[in-house]
Amino acid sequence: xxxxxxxxxxxxxxxxxxxxxxxxxxxxxxxxxxxxxxxxxxxxxxxxxxxxxxxxxxxxxxxxxxxxxxxxxxxxxxxxxxxxxxxxxxxxxxxxxxxxxxxxxxxxxxxxxxxxxxxxxxxxxxxxxxxxxxxxxxxxxxxxxxxxxxxxxxxxxxxxxxxxxxxxxxxxxxxxxxxxxxxxxxxxxxxxxxxxxxxxxxxxxxxxxxxxxxxxxxxxxxxxxxxxxxxxxxxxxxxxxxxxxxxxxxxxxxxxxxxxxxxxxxxxxxxxxxxxxxxxx
Amino acid sequence: xxxxxxxxxxxxxxxxxxxxxxxxxxxxxxxxxxxxxxxxxxxxxxxxxxxxxxxxxxxxxxxxxxxxxxxxxxxxxxxxxxxxxxxxxxxxxxxxxxxxxxxxxxxxxxxxxxxxxxxxxxxxxxxxxxxx
Numbered sequence: 001x002x003x004x005x006x007x008x009x010x011x012x013x014x015x016x017x018x019x020x021x022x023x024x025x026x027x028x029x030x031x032x033x034x035x036x037x038x039x040x041x042x043x044x045x046x047x048x049x050x051x052x053x054x055x056x057x058x059x060x061x062x063x064x065x066x067x068x069x070x071x072x073x074x075x076x077x078x079x080x081x082x083x084x085x086x087x088x089x090x091x092x093x094x095x096x097x098x099x100x101x102x103x104x105x106x107x108x109x110x111x112x113x114x115x116x117x118x119x120x121x122x123x124x125x126x127x128x129x130x131x132x133x134x135x136x137x138x139x140x141x142x143x144x145x146x147x148x149x150x151x152x153x154x155x156x157x158x159x160x161x162x163x164x165x166x167x168x169x170x171x172x173x174x175x176x177x178x179x180x181x182x183x184x185x186x187x188x189x190x191x192x193x194x195x196x197x198x199x200x201x202x203x204x205x206x207x208x209x210x211x212x213x214x215x216x217x218x219x220x221x222x223x224x225x226x227x228x229x230x231x232x233x234x235x236x237x238x239x240x241x242x243x244x245x246x247x248x249x250x251x252x253x254x255x256x257x258x259x260x261x262x263x264x265x266x267x268x269x270x271x272x273x274x275x276x277x278x279x280x281x
Numbered sequence: 282x283x284x285x286x287x288x289x290x291x292x293x294x295x296x297x298x299x300x301x302x303x304x305x306x307x308x309x310x311x312x313x314x315x316x317x318x319x320x321x322x323x324x325x326x327x328x329x330x331x332x333x334x335x336x337x338x339x340x341x342x343x344x345x346x347x348x349x350x351x352x353x354x355x356x357x358x359x360x361x362x363x364x365x366x367x368x369x370x371x372x373x374x375x376x377x378x379x380x381x382x383x384x385x386x387x388x389x390x391x392x393x394x395x396x397x398x399x400x401x402x403x404x405x406x407x408x409x410x411x412x413x
Contacts, residue, residue: 014375
């Protein structure tokens with residue numbers, strides 16, 4: 001049986017990707033960010049997942065305003081890095097796990113989550129930056145990745161509760177997959193940030209830290225946060241923290257917090273990161 | 282949901298990209314998507330006004346793009362992840378665009394961020410801005 005053993009959340013700030021791609025990771029500004037992921041990379045090497053499910057959002061790369069799926073599951077064999085205006089990021093092509101992805105689609109749709117199935121998709125910094133943070137910059141990503149793109153660009157995104165419940169449905173799907181696979185699920189985006197309008201630059205460390213606490217120990221509180229509260233307290237684009245709740249819903253109610261990191265800023269954004277393991281893992 | 286809409290309209294300095302804005306701004310965002318291709322960026326730079334005529338923009342929308350009124354573009358239905366492609370075409374980073382939208386200098390904005398960013402205090406409600 002396949003099993004979700006742990007969840008990882010991390011911001012996916014594009015400037016972090018640019019710092020990696022342009023060799024700036026040793027600069028003091030960026031050292032402050034990257035040093036927070038050293039322990040995480042060691043943890044990841046120890047866990048050695050067979051598959052990662054990465055919950056992220058596309059930033060007008062794969063999806064324009066022509067089609068806006070709320071939840072889109074990547075079922076393809078591979079996902080090339082998107083050209084976000086400066087040429088594609090020089091990172092490996094993301095290899096999918098079409099068999100497990102198809103199984104998840106089949107299972108969660110019958111579980112009443114009306115996913116969009118995507119068989120051709122490019123992936124942008126939203127997906128590849130967290131892979132870099134957790135795996136470094138290898139020649140090939142060490143395991144297959146199933147992307148789950150969540151709309152957080154066009155308001156309203158799915159509610160935190162809906163995201164959490166989808167996470168639980170994904171867990172049921174994974175656990176009904178016959179092959180023994182160790183799965184880690186990522187929630188990405190956040191934390192507080194606003195990059196649009198005259199209020200850009202908003203950061204709310206207090207909100208972010210309370211969110212991390214709730215995520216670890218009181219998920220029912222975290223999933224009850226309304227969109228307007230995210231936007232008012234954590235910035236218009238801070239609402240993307242709902243994606244972390246997909247990760248949380250896929251774990252046990254009680255989890256062990258393995259690691260946490262928080263720093264301000266990376267470009268316009270508060271960087272938050274947490275690793276949670278199922279107690280029995 | 283109507284109540285929620287009223288609530289987020291009270292957030293100051295923020296244009297929530299909701300279904301209504303998306304409807305109004307479809308042409309703006311469709312234009313921005315074309316800037317992902319270098320040949321289109323070249324064609325746009327060569328004659329911005331003619332290039333923009335392909336997208337069914339209102340005169341206000343077209344004017345705001347030509348003048349790079351970044352906030353006005355958002356107000357008229359542009360979304361930041363799309364307008365960032367126009368910014369990139371102009372050689373601007375996300376942080377440079379953010380600085381421009383806040384009316385700050387690049388240095389002033391970068392230093393605000395290094396000092397922990399803009400506090401939510403005093404920035405939660407339009408009533409707090411109108412007294413400034």
